[in-house]
Amino acid sequence: MESTIVRSIDYNAYFGDNHVVKNVNIDIPKNNVIAVMGPSGCGKTTFLRGINRMHELIPGATAKGKIMLDNEDVMEMHPIFVRLKIGMVFQRPNPFPNLSIYDNVIAGYKLNGIKLPKAEKDKIVEQSLTKVALWNEVKDQLNKKGTFLSGGQQQRLCIARAVAMEPEVLLFDEPTSALDPISTSTVEELFHDLKQNYTLIIVTHNMQQAARVSDKTAFFYMGELVEYDETKRMFTNPRDTRTQNYITGRFS
């Protein structure tokens, strides 16, 4: 039984007078991988950042409409609560350069000033790193700085950092665009494991990636949600000609 975890209702986002996301209505089912794709500047990243209220960090950015998380409107909540429930991973791996691997994983607790007993911290670190398949690679060097890891490992460390907060939804903003192909496929494999426990929303401009990893795909174009469907259907028989043109590379 699929239940909706995130639902956007007439969501609009603006940069000043620039209307970048237009009336997006989308239902995101729990424990699914949702890919959001579209040409650059189509509003997909803005929409993603709207879900955990990161959008409004940019000066001049505003948003309208509702985004329901478990029947609670994200737009009415304080951003801090939203972000505790919705984790995010960025385009470039961004571990905190001044923290060790261990501290990076529990950064969400440590830097928020939440005190935990050492044993529990150890448990969270091990569990989170295991979930992102990084534990075996780094368990002997937890005290090294996070930036010593390779790009792919850093990105998985960032995922572990988000996972450690036990969010309900994980947002990924082009998570592999700065990684080499091998690291990319490691991260992509991770999505399949993570979807057991979390709902994943992944923005990607690489449609092959969208096809490979997602259960459902949303196609954005010029700020509009053009099509939202099962990934299989989207890539074999898209309903909208714009989608067809985009995924076949015939965009003009």
Place this chain on the structure above:
Amino acid sequence: MKAKNSPVRFRIGKNGFFKGVVIAFAFSCVIPLLFILAYIIKAGITKINWNFLVNVPKPVGESGGGIANALLGSIIIIAVAAVIAIPIGILGGIYLSENRKSKLAYWARLSIDILQGVPSIVIGIVAYFWLVKPFGGFSSVSGSIALAIMMLPIVVRSTEETLKLLPDTLREAGFALGMPFHRVVLKVIVPCGISGILSGVMLSIARIAGETAPLLFTAFGNPYLSTSLTKPMQSLPLLIFNYATSPYNDWHDLAWGASCILLIFVLVLNIFTKIITRKWKVQL
């Protein structure tokens, strides 16, 4: 062929000549500095001993005496100035780097630019009218505030420049973990830029340590040992100025010793800053 070669040879010769000129001029800048350093240290180092450090100056005519009052005064004045200017400066720098586009930030940035160019003597005048005249007398704390105003633009600027260079992804990483603004700033951004901020702070201290002009009308100077913040207080640069322009040889000796101490302090602080900046730099 030869006709074509000779201008080229001339050009190559000219090239070498100007290179020589540039190098000569560039390195000759160092000569006066080395002269000054050598002279001050040679003249000053012999005057420095234990008594010099722990005694106050003797009246004219008596030999001996020290600069304890100026040393202690300098330390107190600088410390108070630092306590005032560092938090304000760092917070101000944070404000400027976090609000890059707001109107107030524009004016604040302009103000800091202006403040950076204000001659120190003008700061002294202003501090006199703000803190000396209304409270009825010279006081060390007014000197500290004047120096704090001088420190402020350096700290603000270095903090802002450092934080501006940090990638936005760092802030976003913090916000995405549900961290409130102040924690993102204080726990993520400031620690990552700590080397730049610290170097700004230390350079500003080095800068005010030798400032004399603002103290002329504020801390004023005091031939006796004083630790009161509301009384006039001696400081090293004041002592150097006053004794150097006096006609007495004993006082000149004191001034040489004080110059030597001040110079070493300032230079060590500068070099130390360079080292710390390199060592504490957070690898991004």
Place this chain on the structure above:
Amino acid sequence: MTHLENELQAVKKEVLSMWYLVESQLEKSRTAMLHFDRDLAREVVLKEKRVNAFELKIDRDCENVFALFCPVAVDLRFLLATLKINNNLERIGDIAEGIAKYIIESSGDFDRTLFESTQVLRMYEDAINILIDTRMAFEKEDTILARSIFKRDEVLDQINREASARVGAVIKEDMTVMEDALYMLSIIRKLERVGDQSKNIAEEIIFYIEAKVLKHQEDKGKE
């Protein structure tokens, strides 16, 4: 194991299931022929629908994998081969159905001596074995086994070529068995097609594993 590998495994499993089904269809129509079991023959005709369903399913699966994973190299060849093998298997399924239909159509029990004299039984045996071995070659990615199929298909061809003369002789001897004998000839012609299809499948297997195109070459088995 990556996601794509999982998908490919699933397709392979599907193809193998279809293969077992087709084998059992052939087997059943043989049994039906041997014992003249019309019910069994009808079952074969009915089950042909399942073979067709398999074909459609595998086609769709391949399409999805193509669309979602953009496979390359061995994965791409595997899927291309699978599409054709799928097609060939469906044809073999059709053949089994055709044979079963003969049994339903024919007026009565076949004359048992005909099985021996026309060599249809031996041919049947060979055809099924070839199909099984092709499957083994596919399952184990065994190109040596796949190459042996070409030789064995020639045996079937041989029987097929001699069939006209044999059946003619049988009819000359005893005109009463003419109808049965003609059925036998038809079955032989069909079984020959099984051999051809298996040969095609073997070519696809070699293409998928070794990336060599053996189609329309004369001395295929011999390299």
Place this chain on the structure above:
Amino acid sequence: MKTFENEAVIARGDSPRVITGSNTGKLKKTNREKHSNRQIWTESVFRRLLFIMGVLMVVLVLGIMFTLIVQSVPSIKALGAGFLWGKVWDPVRDIYGAFPFLLGTLLTSFLALAISIPFSFAVGIFLGEYYPKGWLPDLLKNTVELIAAVPSVIYGFWGLAVLVPIVRSFESGIGEPPIGVGIFTSSLILSIMIIPYAASLGRSMIQMVPSHLKEAAYSLGATRWEVIKSVILPYVKSGLFAGVLLSLGRALGETMAVTMVIGNTSGIPKSIFAPGNTMASVIANEFTEADRTVYLSALIELGLVLFLVTVVINMIGKKIISRFTND
């Protein structure tokens, strides 16, 4: 299904630790929310604090300007615009003319600038173009920066003790009155002090010259000097000018070193070797002695002029730099 299994395990009591574990998990979450409420409060306080800092900076500068203007009102009222052109400064007779100090300031500053420019540009070219990397350029760069670090009072003292006797013998050599202290001496001191400003700015500007421009010239067979002369210097000339302006601003406002070696006489200097006074030095010398309102106010008006001139010069310099770096 999975959750049902887990609950079954808990219900059977096989693993009591699982129960406590899940309970603390829930407790942790609510604690986290309470914690976050506190954080939200702190956050708004912090934002307000930062805002206050921004306001404070503006207020500080406005306050400085306001104070200077208000305090110089008596002198402006009493003396008017003639203050700036008055050639005599005699507080005893209540005559206040700032022209000697204006002239002294301009003379010392521009003389110092003229002396220091070749040196600072040479440093800039050397570090920016000839040898941007290596231990020797690093050493030079750090040493030149140290020039700016030495306190001005020490320059003054050194000038008094070392430079003045040298200048004195030089003056007697060329037939000038051998005073030693004077405008020339303070210009010398100043020229050393302001080298680093134009040098470091010039260096960073020259390093910003796009390499494709230089390579284009090299590929045409230009020598290094020709590249510097015809590509780099024209490209960075506005930046170099800004460096000169910043040096000038520094020279105008410099107080202590100048005060100590300029001689402190309030007449119009007859030659560049004559003693004189600058605006800064006259303030430093006479501010604490000024006993009448107009006297004090006149000094403050000098400070106001100094403030305005340095602010304008610095602003122009900064504008040029920011335009240069943004292009």
